[in-house]
């Protein structure tokens with residue numbers, strides 16, 4: 001396990017993932033009933049962007065750094081408000097030093113009745129995450145393989161929940177693992193909202209991944225992708241995607257506003273692109289391309 005998220009915190013992929021996670025949470029909160037966020041690959045929870053590791057890559061500058069410098073217009077600002085409000089709260093004196101990882105973002109958006117279960121397998125990162133939530137009775141932090149949690153921890157006792165699956169993709173076979181994990185989780189908790197993250201890069205098997213997801217016959221799956229540059233001259237990350245299972249009915253329209261704005265503001269070259277479409281669901285399955 002070499003991956004450490006501190007090198008990537010706040011980058012363009014985090015922006016998309018965290019903006020959507022915040023929308024999913026706000027939607028759950030339209031009902032009074034409690035829900036749980038299960039974060040299977042949680043990271044350290046809170047990132048100091050002035051740390052040597054974050055400074056070394058400077059990735060956040062092309063993500064949240066750029067976004068905060070931008071005039072987003074009233075509609076997109078409203079959609080991003082839950083996400084950006086947490087960043088403002090973490091940096092009360094202005095500027096941008098602290099950036100929330102997914103478990104911290106979720107926790108800061110919670111009402112008193114909402115709960116978090118977060119898993120992190122890297123021993124050092126687990127300790128750091130544990131420290132962030134020390135004494136917090138709304139959060140259960142476990143040093144556990146997140147893939148196991150997709151079985152053992154579902155369904156949540158609240159019977160309502162968002163499951164974020166955000167693996168590091170440092171091993172071969174992660175796309176297949178994501179499909180298998182989702183299929184297993186959906187058998188135990190079919191009514192859950194799931195949000196799966198995946199990377200876009202040269203040679204990534206996206207078409208096969210989408211086809212494998214369609215073959216699971218999980219009834220409602222929305223896909224959102226944002227690529228910030230061409231993959232012609234790099235083998236690195238050029239974009240990212242999210243698969244959202246059982247999305248709020250409002251999400252697709254929101255993505256149609258959000259994604260073009262993120263593309264415009266985070267683009268690194270003229271090949272930046274975005275799309276949001278049903279993999280399975282409201283309309284006929286989209287052709288994966």
Ligand SMILES: C[S@@+](CC[C@H](N)C(=O)[O-])C[C@H]1O[C@@H](n2cnc3c(N)ncnc32)[C@H](O)[C@@H]1O
Nearest residue numbers: 005041042043101102120121122145146166168
């Ligand atoms: C992409 S980062 C998570 C970022 C976090 N979800 C966020 O948005 O702030 C992936 C994390 O998964 C951890 N990890 C890797 N394999 C794992 C496993 N099998 N179970 C749980 N955590 C794992 C890594 O140590 C890393 O911290």
